[in-house]
Amino acid sequence: MPKLTQTIEDEQAAFNAVVKEIKDWWASPKQSHITRPYSAERIASLRGPLPQRYASSDMALKLWNQLNEHRKNGTFEMTFGVTDPIIASQMAKFQQTLYVSGALCGFSEVSEPGMDCCDYPMDTVPKVVDKVFKSQMWHSQRQSHYRMLASKEERADLENWDYLTPIVADGDMGFGGLTSTVKMTKLFVEAGVAMFHLDDLAIGKKKFTVGQGRTIVPTSEYLDRLTSARMQIDIMGAETLLLCRCDTDHSEFIADVIDARDHKYVQGATIPVTSLRETLKEAAKRGSPNLLAVRKEWIASAKICTYDEAVEAVASEIEYKDYISKVGSGIKSLKERETIAKEVVSKDIFFDWDLPRSREGQYLYRSCVTGIVERSILAAPLGDVTWARMDAPNWNDLVEFHTKFSKVIPDRNFAFGYTGDYDYTKAGFSQEAIRTFPSDLAKMGITWQVQPIWALQGLNFGTEKFAKLWRERGIEGYIAEVQTPALAVKPITDGFEKPSYSGSYLCDAFWDTVAVRDVGEGAGGEIGEKRIR
Numbered sequence: 462m463p464k465l466t467q468t469i470e471d472e473q474a475a476f477n478a479v480v481k482e483i484k485d486w487w488a489s490p491k492q493s494h495i496t497r498p499y500s501a502e503r504i505a506s507l508r509g510p511l512p513q514r515y516a517s518s519d520m521a522l523k524l525w526n527q528l529n530e531h532r533k534n535g536t537f538e539m540t541f542g543v544t545d546p547i548i549a550s551q552m553a554k555f556q557q558t559l560y561v562s563g564a565l566c567g568f569s570e571v572s573e574p575g576m577d578c579c580d581y582p583m584d585t586v587p588k589v590v591d592k593v594f595k596s597q598m599w600h601s602q603r604q605s606h607y608r609m610l611a612s613k614e615e616r617a618d619l620e621n622w623d624y625l626t627p628i629v630a631d632g633d634m635g636f637g638g639l640t641s642t643v644k645m646t647k648l649f650v651e652a653g654v655a656m657f658h659l660d661d662l663a664i665g666k667k668k669f670t671v672g673q674g675r676t677i678v679p680t681s682e683y684l685d686r687l688t689s690a691r692m693q694i695d696i697m698g699a700e701t702l703l704l705c706r707c708d709t710d711h712s713e714f715i716a717d718v719i720d721a722r723d724h725k726y727v728q729g730a731t732i733p734v735t736s737l738r739e740t741l742k743e744a745a746k747r748g749s750p751n752l753l754a755v756r757k758e759w760i761a762s763a764k765i766c767t768y769d770e771a772v773e774a775v776a777s778e779i780e781y782k783d784y785i786s787k788v789g790s791g792i793k794s795l796k797e798r799e800t801i802a803k804e805v806v807s808k809d810i811f812f813d814w815d816l817p818r819s820r821e822g823q824y825l826y827r828s829c830v831t832g833i834v835e836r837s838i839l840a841a842p843l844g845d846v847t848w849a850r851m852d853a854p855n856w857n858d859l860v861e862f863h864t865k866f867s868k869v870i871p872d873r874n875f876a877f878g879y880t881g882d883y884d885y886t887k888a889g890f891s892q893e894a895i896r897t898f899p900s901d902l903a904k905m906g907i908t909w910q911v912q913p914i915w916a917l918q919g920l921n922f923g924t925e926k927f928a929k930l931w932r933e934r935g936i937e938g939y940i941a942e943v944q945t946p947a948l949a950v951k952p953i954t955d956g957f958e959k960p961s962y963s964g965s966y967l968c969d970a971f972w973d974t975v976a977v978r979d980v981g982e983g984a985g986g987e988i989g990e991k992r993i994r
């Protein structure tokens with residue numbers, strides 16, 4: 462194998478040039494809001510020798526401009542979840558962006574379908590992004606070819622859609638440890654994604670069906686996840702946007718207590734009882750039919766609360782005030798809180814956060830808007846857009862989150878998901894409030910809004926209706942209810958003068974181009990003047 466012949470000086474000069482290029486790039490307007498915990502030198506050393514150019518960068522810059530334009534004007538983008546290129550092509554007419562939803566991919570893009578538990582392979586969503594992005598390129602290609610077959614005058618009446626709608630994708634929790642997040646990020650960038658989101662949920666613990674809440678990871682692990690993705694984007698020299706999603710709302714558990722920033726939200730037992738784990742084990746042995754009820758009873762009997770609440774319950778009013786002022790607003794671990802309480806509270810405080818731990822080791826967590834704001838603000842400098850995913854459309858929580866966040870980091874672009882089974886009436890929304898909800902959200906800076914799983918309701922519903930029609934009315938029903946109205950749409954969808962959902966003229970053009978040699982001079986030169994066909 463030949464050795465590289467470069468001198469050490471040349472190698473150093475080339476390295477220094479890359480470092481400078483990275484530093485200049487990070488100072489550019491699109492990058493300057495990001496704070497990295499690593500140096501340009503480190504990123505330069507992690508780069509390979511053949512710099513690549515990624516379409517992801519073009520799409521990210523396009524999305525970034527769209528979002529900032531919305532932010533300036535108080536307007537917003539409304540998109541929905543898609544995994545199918547056919548649906549994506551029609552969305553280009555009304556949506557500025559597309560969303561590749563993990564939940565939808567888990568249902569329809571894998572050989573083992575299932576609930577949104579993030580248990581599908583790590584490359585599932587990137588592969589769908591790749592498929593959809595390639596379809597966008599293909600639609601752009603066939604459209605531009607078709608247009609260039611027409612004269613300038615004719616072109617004015619032809620369809621001219623922007624099929625390159627930036628794709629936002631679901632990266633869930635990064636599908637493993639640091640290296641999985643790195644690999645997934647690489648796949649997303651290579652696939653042409655404009656932005657993807659990473660959340661703070663614990664891997665393998667995304668449950669919806671057992672009547673228990675979600676589990677988040679410690680703040681430090683969430684930040685590491687985002688940093689891993691940011692590092693990989695930087696290694697690739699891409700502009701890809703990172704959406705920092707925070708799923709702390711209504712989370713019931715935290716996977717670990719390694720980060721003191723989380724301690725004030727961890728709950729413990731304030732009565733010395735048998736541990737929850739032992740209690741459940743005993744109940745299972747006895748054949749108790751409802752372990753969830755046993756758990757509920759245990760939680761009530763152990764008087765579960767946070768450490769500060771435990772202090773409040775025992776201390777006098779003056780002692781508690783003293784305790785709170787000594788704790789202050791900085792980070793204080795449980796140990797530090799206990800030391801302060803020992804100093805200022807005359808009575809003993811019993812607090813044990815190990816007693817309520819689950820059999821998987823999770824700690825009980827108390828979610829609140831302040832906690833979500835704190836996490837999101839710590840995460841923000843690693844990403845470009847923020848999404849505090851809510852379990853329900855709670856208007857007060859939404860206002861509190863976005864107002865508090867914006868006081869610390871103004872002008873942020875936020876995302877919001879209209880999750881499929883949100884009950885707006887139950888959440889107190891009037892018909893009028895539902896109507897104005899999207900624009901009311903936009904007033905708080907929520908510029909990117911998505912209905913992630915429309916396909917599960919909308920497509921299912923539409924397919925069921927058509928299946929019934931086809932069974933009952935056959936081709937007569939098809940012609941009356943599908944074909945005739947579809948062909949009546951002007952301009953004809955994806956088809957121009959000759960209805961064709963498949964862009965057959967592009968295929969013809971390949972034949973024409975290759976066959977030019979046999980048909981003689983001139984055919985290939987007539988583009989823009991005269992049809993080849």
Ligand SMILES: C[C@](O)(C(=O)O)[C@H](CC(=O)O)C(=O)O
Nearest residue numbers: 562563564878880881913914
């Ligand atoms: C956005 C989401 O992550 C998805 O996979 O589409 C889901 C969607 C949903 O549950 O409606 C989520 O919000 O967690």
